[in-house]
Amino acid sequence: MAQPSGRSQRTNATLEEVALLAGVSRATVSRVVNGSLRVSPSVRLDVQAAIERLGYTPNLAARSLVTRRSDSIAVVITQPTGQVFADPFFPRLLRGISSTLAARDRQLILLMPELPADEARVANYLTAGHVDGALLVSLHEDDPLPARLTAAGMPIVLGGRPPKGVRVSYVDVDNRQGAQSAVAHLIATGRRVIATITGPLDTAPGIDRRQGYRDALAEGGLELDRTLEALGDFTPEGAAAALTELLAVHPEIDAIFAASDQMAITALSLLGASGRKVPGDVAVVGFDDLAIAVSTNPQLTSVHQPIEEMGHEMARLLVDAVDAPDPVPRRVILATELIQRASSAGRSSP
Amino acid sequence: MAQPSGRSQRTNATLEEVALLAGVSRATVSRVVNGSLRVSPSVRLDVQAAIERLGYTPNLAARSLVTRRSDSIAVVITQPTGQVFADPFFPRLLRGISSTLAARDRQLILLMPELPADEARVANYLTAGHVDGALLVSLHEDDPLPARLTAAGMPIVLGGRPPKGVRVSYVDVDNRQGAQSAVAHLIATGRRVIATITGPLDTAPGIDRRQGYRDALAEGGLELDRTLEALGDFTPEGAAAALTELLAVHPEIDAIFAASDQMAITALSLLGASGRKVPGDVAVVGFDDLAIAVSTNPQLTSVHQPIEEMGHEMARLLVDAVDAPDPVPRRVILATELIQRASSAGRSSP
DNA sequence: AATACGCGTGAGAGCGCTCTTATAAGCACC
DNA sequence: GGTGCTTATAAGAGCGCTCTCACGCGTATT
Numbered sequence: 001m002a003q004p005s006g007r008s009q010r011t012n013a014t015l016e017e018v019a020l021l022a023g024v025s026r027a028t029v030s031r032v033v034n035g036s037l038r039v040s041p042s043v044r045l046d047v048q049a050a051i052e053r054l055g056y057t058p059n060l061a062a063r064s065l066v067t068r069r070s071d072s073i074a075v076v077i078t079q080p081t082g083q084v085f086a087d088p089f090f091p092r093l094l095r096g097i098s099s100t101l102a103a104r105d106r107q108l109i110l111l112m113p114e115l116p117a118d119e120a121r122v123a124n125y126l127t128a129g130h131v132d133g134a135l136l137v138s139l140h141e142d143d144p145l146p147a148r149l150t151a152a153g154m155p156i157v158l159g160g161r162p163p164k165g166v167r168v169s170y171v172d173v174d175n176r177q178g179a180q181s182a183v184a185h186l187i188a189t190g191r192r193v194i195a196t197i198t199g200p201l202d203t204a205p206g207i208d209r210r211q212g213y214r215d216a217l218a219e220g221g222l223e224l225d226r227t228l229e230a231l232g233d234f235t236p237e238g239a240a241a242a243l244t245e246l247l248a249v250h251p252e253i254d255a256i257f258a259a260s261d262q263m264a265i266t267a268l269s270l271l272g273a274s275g276r277k278v279p280g281d282v283a284v285v286g287f288d289d290l291a292i293a294v295s296t297n298p299q300l301t302s303v304h305q306p307i308e309e310m311g312h313e314m315a316r317l318l319v320d321a322v323d324a325p326d327p328v329p330r331r332v333i334l335a336t337e338l339i340q341r342a343s344s345a346g347r348s349s350p
Numbered sequence: 351m352a353q354p355s356g357r358s359q360r361t362n363a364t365l366e367e368v369a370l371l372a373g374v375s376r377a378t379v380s381r382v383v384n385g386s387l388r389v390s391p392s393v394r395l396d397v398q399a400a401i402e403r404l405g406y407t408p409n410l411a412a413r414s415l416v417t418r419r420s421d422s423i424a425v426v427i428t429q430p431t432g433q434v435f436a437d438p439f440f441p442r443l444l445r446g447i448s449s450t451l452a453a454r455d456r457q458l459i460l461l462m463p464e465l466p467a468d469e470a471r472v473a474n475y476l477t478a479g480h481v482d483g484a485l486l487v488s489l490h491e492d493d494p495l496p497a498r499l500t501a502a503g504m505p506i507v508l509g510g511r512p513p514k515g516v517r518v519s520y521v522d523v524d525n526r527q528g529a530q531s532a533v534a535h536l537i538a539t540g541r542r543v544i545a546t547i548t549g550p551l552d553t554a555p556g557i558d559r560r561q562g563y564r565d566a567l568a569e570g571g572l573e574l575d576r577t578l579e580a581l582g583d584f585t586p587e588g589a590a591a592a593l594t595e596l597l598a599v600h601p602e603i604d605a606i607f608a609a610s611d612q613m614a615i616t617a618l619s620l621l622g623a624s625g626r627k628v629p630g631d632v633a634v635v636g637f638d639d640l641a642i643a644v645s646t647n648p649q650l651t652s653v654h655q656p657i658e659e660m661g662h663e664m665a666r667l668l669v670d671a672v673d674a675p676d677p678v679p680r681r682v683i684l685a686t687e688l689i690q691r692a693s694s695a696g697r698s699s700p
Numbered sequence: 701a702a703t704a705c706g707c708g709t710g711a712g713a714g715c716g717c718t719c720t721t722a723t724a725a726g727c728a729c730c
Numbered sequence: 731g732g733t734g735c736t737t738a739t740a741a742g743a744g745c746g747c748t749c750t751c752a753c754g755c756g757t758a759t760t
Binding site (some may be wrong): 374375376377378381388389393412415417427446459 | 733735737738739740741742745747
């Protein structure tokens with residue numbers, strides 16, 4: 001009597017109540033709900049009407065208690081070191097994952113361990129069987145999680161190529177081919193002294209993008225010069241240091257392929273500060289195709305990655321694996337696309 | 351015999367088994383697990399040993415079936431129109447939410463409706479009682495979700511000020527004060543013809559940031575001139591159009607406050623292209639303090655928002671409301687901070 | 701006409717947990 | 731040393747669902 005008391009107690013109807021209203025047994029209602037074929041059309045209609053009337057929604061907890069499945073999937077995003085958060089990779093990836101999972105009636109449980117202690121808890125949580133599978137993104141090199149989960153019989157799919165010879169399913173963008181096409185483009189537009197600012201070489205994208213750079217040089221008949229490869233770490237600071245050294249050693253540079261847009265943008269402003277014109281003196285190409293690539297001056301040529309699609313594929317692979325356990329790890333490599341803008345325009349054209 | 355068969359069947363122990371091993375009843379084990387005080391120390395120790403030995407983890411589905419709680423919280427991120435995804439707002443917000451939720455033993459269920467049809471499904475899912483509460487982010491103006499959920503008795507907390515006079519708990523950053531401090535800084539450093547490129551004026555941040563701009567002008571004794579307020583929409587295109595018009599009407603502009611970094615960066619390159627020096631001729635200040643703000647040329651002065659903390663507060667508010675339903679909506683407004691960089695340096699100093 | 705088989709449906713067990721209620725044990729008191 | 735009290739533990743019901751099994755009916759087979 002103390003309060004006016006909130007209405008809408010949200011007392012969800014149960015199977016039992018639906019059954020009563022429809023004049024059938026609980027089992028039959030269950031069959032209708034789960035789309036069993038073994039129900040006569042007339043009964044199905046009655047039941048559906050009752051469900052509609054009562055606004056019935058299955059109690060997921062009760063269901064998963066008996067089915068031993070949770071119909072939910074964990075997405076584990078490990079803290080990427082440093083500023084990698086500077087780009088909107090995760091929202092887009094999550095959107096891709098989310099839409100596919102929703103379409104297949106799975107819940108998305110997001111886990112973002114920060115401290116090592118969190119990671120232990122996450123591992124516990126996952127192996128406790130609260131989810132049917134896990135999607136792992138941006139692990140560090142020596143993360144024990146994939147091995148632990150695989151050993152525990154939990155289906156997983158990684159985002160990005162696994163570091164070592166770990167045999168798990170994964171989805172990745174074709175970093176190598178993307179970098180290759182970027183550098184091939186520089187060669188095709190007349191650049192001859194092409195430097196690269198790499199990503200960290202203990203990460204797959206760092207390695208693969210450098211490899212793509214080398215591939216393009218080889219194909220273009222240009223000599224590989226290790227002093228044109230400056231080690232970056234995807235951050236502005238790292239890129240600045242790398243570029244400063246590069247310009248000191250090779251003032252004749254006429255093109256730069258940066259392994260990330262963040263670094264490419266830093267290069268853009270540093271080159272300007274050093275009195276060089278982009279693209280007149282030096283062409284610049286980045287990787288990621290961030291939204292700000294169109295806001296820089298000049299606009300930045302960059303390699304576009306199908307991130308949403310990566311999410312789709314990851315979710316698809318995982319759900320398939322949950323539904324039909326498959327001993328063979330699968331992998332999907334998605335093509336990238338070079339988006340040409342002003343920062344790499346040919347010398348002849350303005 | 352077909353396969354070597356995977357080991358580690360992950361047959362989680364049950365309460366019953368723990369009870370058997372510890373020589374007590376199921377109920378006693380349950381008390382230990384849930385931290386009841388009514389257990390003698392010796393028995394508690396025995397039980398804990400048994401739990402340890404069997405690697406017991408409670409079955410969440412079974413628990414929530416009887417407690418009628420899920421111990422999980424939904425985070426609903428509605429598709430922001432256009433490019434707003436260009437900034438890493440969501441990862442940071444999610445990180446804040448995630449860490450607080452984890453600390454309070456709640457699961458984070460992420461829902462990202464894209465199409466209107468998705469939104470209906472999300473609403474259904476939420477009202478079906480699968481979660482204990484919901485965090486709603488970046489709703490559009492007329493989103494019916496808050497009202498629906500509140501009516502259904504579900505605790506919710508919004509991220510960002512609610513559009514109309516909706517009475518719900520929310521957490522927001524102090525957009526108005528942030529903008530005010532940015533513009534006050536411009537005035538203090540000698541700027542007199544200060545324009546603004548606003549955000550869309552049907553969003554709370556758009557409105558509040560413009561209001562902060564006006565506040566600062568009033569306090570600084572400058573006349574408000576509506577033709578110095580150009581309507582933007584947070585995108586580069588919008589900003590470009592707004593700025594072009596602004597410069598045409600007011601070539602004497604000596605400072606620009608852009609309601610987002612994305613727009614500020616666009617302004618930076620456009621001003622350069624028009625032959626104006628930043629900060630020599632025109633000072634530029636943005637809002638968001640994106641990571642690329644340090645990579646632009648010149649580096650961009652911007653208003654920093656405590657996004658992780660916003661996530662923390664949202665989660666804290668919601669979990670508190672779930673634990674102790676509170677008829678009074680709460681609100682938390684977090685302070686912003688102006689980060690001064692080269693783009694707004696005073697004319698006297700280089 | 702008798703047997704067999706399919707197919708739609710109902711009855712009932714039981715998933716692992718919490719929570720209420722009952723019981724046993726311990727202790728103080730007069 | 732019996733009465734009354736508190737306190738630790740056990741027993742058992744039941745949350746809402748799925749799923750196996752049995753049943754009864756209609757149709758095909760011999």
